[in-house]
Structures are given as C-alpha cells and as structure tokens.
Amino acid sequence: MVEDVIVFAAVGFAAQMIDGAIGMAYGLSAASVLLTLGVAPAAASASIHAAEVFTTGASGLAHWCVGNVRRDLVLRLALPGMLGGVLGAFLLVGAPIGPVRVFVSLYLLVLGGVILAKALRPRAPAVPRPWRVALLGFCGGALDAAGGGGWGAIVTSTLIGQGSVPREAIGSANLAEFFVTVAISAAFVATIGLSLWPIIAGLVLGGVLAAPFAALVAKRVPDRPLMVIVAVVVSLLALRNLLLALRALAGGG
Known part of the structure; x- marks a missing residue:
C-alpha cells in the first residue's frame, strides 16, 4: 500500500512538472503507466481524473498567482469543457473509441507542425474567436474523458497554434x-465508482507538490522556446497514440 503510494507519487510529480510547464501530458503520461499495468481503460481514466481534481486545482491556482491566466479564456473553455467531459465519460464506459483516437492523433500531429512553424518565424499574439474557444473546450473535454487524458494536448496546443501567448x-x-x-470525475463516480485509492493518493501527492514549480517554469521560459517544446511533445504524443490506436484497431480492440 505505502509502496504503491510512493511509486505513483513519483509518477504524479513527473507528470505534473511536464503538464504544468508546457500545458499537457499529465493524463496521457499517467494513463500510459496504468494501462501498462493492466488497469481497464475506464478505471484508469476515472482514477486519473479523481487525482486531477486536486492536481489541476493546485496547478491552476499556481498559474493564477504568477500571472499566467486570462480570465476570459478560462470562462470560455470551462463550461463547454465540462459538458463535453461528461459526455466523453459516458462514451468511454459504453462505446469503442479507436477511430476517434486515430483522428485526434492525426490532428495533433498536424498541429505540432503548425506550432513549430509559428515558433520559427516572428508572430504577433492573437485572440481566438469566442465560438472557436467554446467548441475547443467541448471537444477537449470529451476526448480527455474518453482517452484518460489529452485536454492539454488538444486545448493548449490549439490555443498556441491560433496565436495565443504560450504562458497564458x-x-x-x-x-x-x-x-x-x-465534472468528469462526478460522471465516473456515478457510473463505475472509484476503487484504486493508493494510485489516486500517489498521483495527488506528487502532482500537488510539483504544481508551483511547474507554473514558475512556464512563466520564465521565453515564448518561442516554449512553443518549440510544446510542438515536439505534441508530435511525439500524437505519433505514440496513433500507433497504439492503429494497433488496437488492427487487433479488433
């Protein structure tokens, strides 16, 4: 029990440092570990999102305190994202999502190239249109719940690709x-419940400890190097997830 908490605290710390600094990969990193250990996809996603209630709260507060937050973006993303997340949670419990993962992986692969291209030439910060931000939040929430992670990879990278200031x-x-x-965690509690408490506790402990350090990294790294890092991480995650999704489809999973 204690050993499990310590191991997953290390996983949570590393995942949150990456996620808090570049805006993505906490859920995807943790999901990869849990799925490798044989945890069912729905149970893995439920455990990760239960832990993320605490880690995202700590991370969001840390970013707010160091000035990395735009209130209008938060409002436009949160409500559609909650709706999409609830629908995605029910989708994961009752339906196959292999074809969706292939599409999302291809989308992220292209987006990684777009972000890299923007990082390599001068650009002026832009404000994405409100309806696009709302639609992005909805899609990000749905795919995050269904895939056990991916909110940051989809939402953060798209905002940066559209011209938003990276740290914001x-x-x-x-x-x-x-x-x-x-919202996603509440949906999972209502459908399958929570049972992997040592894993959840470890992820929470590591993630909360890492949150303030990761926010400072995001604030202090210059925009263009940060965009290059985001582009590389997005592309690598997309390639990995595309291969896994194609393998699952080929095997009938």
Whole structure:
C-alpha cells in the first residue's frame, strides 16, 4: 500500500512538472503507466481524473498567482469543457473509441507542425474567436474523458497554434481543466465508482507538490522556446497514440 503510494507519487510529480510547464501530458503520461499495468481503460481514466481534481486545482491556482491566466479564456473553455467531459465519460464506459483516437492523433500531429512553424518565424499574439474557444473546450473535454487524458494536448496546443501567448494558453487551460475534471470525475463516480485509492493518493501527492514549480517554469521560459517544446511533445504524443490506436484497431480492440 505505502509502496504503491510512493511509486505513483513519483509518477504524479513527473507528470505534473511536464503538464504544468508546457500545458499537457499529465493524463496521457499517467494513463500510459496504468494501462501498462493492466488497469481497464475506464478505471484508469476515472482514477486519473479523481487525482486531477486536486492536481489541476493546485496547478491552476499556481498559474493564477504568477500571472499566467486570462480570465476570459478560462470562462470560455470551462463550461463547454465540462459538458463535453461528461459526455466523453459516458462514451468511454459504453462505446469503442479507436477511430476517434486515430483522428485526434492525426490532428495533433498536424498541429505540432503548425506550432513549430509559428515558433520559427516572428508572430504577433492573437485572440481566438469566442465560438472557436467554446467548441475547443467541448471537444477537449470529451476526448480527455474518453482517452484518460489529452485536454492539454488538444486545448493548449490549439490555443498556441491560433496565436495565443504560450504562458497564458498554458495557465488558462490548466485552470479551466480543474472545472472540467470535477465534472468528469462526478460522471465516473456515478457510473463505475472509484476503487484504486493508493494510485489516486500517489498521483495527488506528487502532482500537488510539483504544481508551483511547474507554473514558475512556464512563466520564465521565453515564448518561442516554449512553443518549440510544446510542438515536439505534441508530435511525439500524437505519433505514440496513433500507433497504439492503429494497433488496437488492427487487433479488433
């Protein structure tokens, strides 16, 4: 029991450092570990989102305190994201999502290239249109719940790709993710419940400890290097998830 908490605290710390600094990969990193250990996808996603109620809260507060948050972005992302997240949670419990994962992986792969291209040439910060932000929040919430992670990879990278200031995109998406995660967790509790408490406790402990350090990293790293890092991480995650999704489809899973 104690050993499990310590191991997953290390996993949670590492995942939150990455997620809080570049705005993505906490859920995807943790999901990869749990699925490798044989945890069912729905149970893995439920456990991760239960832990993320605390880690995203700590991360969002840390980003708010260091000035990385745009309030309008948070409001436009959170409500549609909560709705999409609840629907995604029910989708994961009752339906196959392999084809959706293939589409999302291809989308993220292209987006990684777009972000890299923007990082390599001068650009002026832009404000995405409100309806696009709302639609992005809805899709990000649905796919995050269904895939056990992915809110940051989809939402943060798209905001940056559209021209948002990287640290503001990262901080705002992190704070909005707290509200989305609460909704997703409630949906999972209502459908399958929670049982992997040592894993949840470890992920919470590590993630909360890492949150303030990750927010400072996001604030202090210059925009263009941060965009390059985001582009590389998005592309690698997309390639990995595309291969896994294609393998599952080929095997009938």
